Amino acid sequence: MKAAVLHQQGLPRPYVETKPLVIEEVELDPPGPGEVLIEIAAAGLCHSDLSTIENLRPRPMPIIIGHEGAGVIRETGPDVHGLQKGDHVVCLFVASCGDCRPCRKGRPNICEGGFAARAAGTLPSGAKRLKLNGEFIHHNSGLSLFAQYAVVDQSALVKIPKDVPLADAALFGCAVMTGAGAVLNTAGLRAGEEIGVVGLGGVGMSALLAAVAAGASRVVAVDMNPAKLELARQWGATHAFDARDPDCAAKVREATSGGLDTVIETAGAIPALQLAYAIAARGGEVITAGLPHVNSAFPLPAFNMVSEEKAVRGSYMGSCVPTRDIPKLLGMYRRGTLPVTRLQSGTIALEEINAGFDRLAAGETLRQMLLPNG
Numbered sequence: 453m454k455a456a457v458l459h460q461q462g463l464p465r466p467y468v469e470t471k472p473l474v475i476e477e478v479e480l481d482p483p484g485p486g487e488v489l490i491e492i493a494a495a496g497l498c499h500s501d502l503s504t505i506e507n508l509r510p511r512p513m514p515i516i517i518g519h520e521g522a523g524v525i526r527e528t529g530p531d532v533h534g535l536q537k538g539d540h541v542v543c544l545f546v547a548s549c550g551d552c553r554p555c556r557k558g559r560p561n562i563c564e565g566g567f568a569a570r571a572a573g574t575l576p577s578g579a580k581r582l583k584l585n586g587e588f589i590h591h592n593s594g595l596s597l598f599a600q601y602a603v604v605d606q607s608a609l610v611k612i613p614k615d616v617p618l619a620d621a622a623l624f625g626c627a628v629m630t631g632a633g634a635v636l637n638t639a640g641l642r643a644g645e646e647i648g649v650v651g652l653g654g655v656g657m658s659a660l661l662a663a664v665a666a667g668a669s670r671v672v673a674v675d676m677n678p679a680k681l682e683l684a685r686q687w688g689a690t691h692a693f694d695a696r697d698p699d700c701a702a703k704v705r706e707a708t709s710g711g712l713d714t715v716i717e718t719a720g721a722i723p724a725l726q727l728a729y730a731i732a733a734r735g736g737e738v739i740t741a742g743l744p745h746v747n748s749a750f751p752l753p754a755f756n757m758v759s760e761e762k763a764v765r766g767s768y769m770g771s772c773v774p775t776r777d778i779p780k781l782l783g784m785y786r787r788g789t790l791p792v793t794r795l796q797s798g799t800i801a802l803e804e805i806n807a808g809f810d811r812l813a814a815g816e817t818l819r820q821m822l823l824p825n826g
């Protein structure tokens with residue numbers, strides 16, 4: 453099959469010239485026990501993938517990245533249950549073992565086994581199914597979706613109705629699940645409450661759409677990109693502020709009578725997290741779904757945190773139980789209350805993938821959809 457292989461992290465932009473992703477002919481072994489072969493219908497270009505290219509997230513090389521997508525099952529290995537050839541599925545970037553401490557507590561999104569396999573660049577079983585020139589190469593998040601096909605663990609798939617367009621369904625594997633989940637699950641936003649979103653990429657815009665759908669009385673959007681701020685206004689934000697303004701935090705607090713009870717941060721940068729903390733009200737909560745460099749640290753103002761009873765929480769994969777939440781979110785999409793198709797910024801072929809990441813790095817897009825099979 454054809455795949456986009458990352459051989460070296462940290463190459464400079466423009467990527468159309470340095471070509472960190474090389475289109476190669478790759479061998480894919482058949483699925484093993486509990487594994488499934490899927491044909492990739494669509495895969496989103498996510499900022500997390502860009503962070504891997506930039507070496508903000510070190511990974512074993514060479515590797516096929518891509519973690520947000522949807523496809524069609526073409527073959528099942530032994531001991532696969534509840535899935536069969538022809539099923540349409542959304543891919544999950546954390547496979548769950550069902551037996552570790554987080555899984556037993558109903559938190560499969562932070563499964564210990566899934567994270568260990570990710571660090572090793574393998575499937576959850578420890579196996580590798582990808583080869584380049586006869587040598588094994590690494591899996592990314594147990595998926596490796598920037599390719600025509602993928603072999604994945606059955607726990608990394610959620611079956612969906614066949615009437616959902618697969619290019620739309622792909623969004624639910626990361627952007628929608630992470631952003632909407634942070635609002636609906638981690639924050640537990642209820643109608644009439646107020647919320648802010650700092651960072652308006654695919655995840656942030658998903659959070660904004662979910663906040664509007666949940667009936668938030670005030671939705672404050674904050675970003676450095678004027679075009680995205682305008683989109684946020686069109687999509688339901690009641691206020692929009694430019695993060696580049698040195699008085700941004702003061703202006704948000706003034707407009708919101710002292711700040712917001714809930715602020716979602718999705719930019720994955722410490723200055724954005726600091727801004728989110730600054731615009732949270734007394735007794736407010738900051739929920740961060742952004743992932744900065746692995747060595748980044750957020751210095752908490754400890755006295756202020758205590759005296760104002762502020763809280764900071766992480767939200768990974770939208771605190772989702774995927775088998776519960778993806779059908780729920782798809783239901784909102786099908787009823788028209790969660791119009792996530794707005795996130796799509798066009799489609800690209802495998803051969804255009806480096807140019808696509810140049811556009812993403814420049815802040816020109818939300819979600820470009822890779823169609824590896826045309």
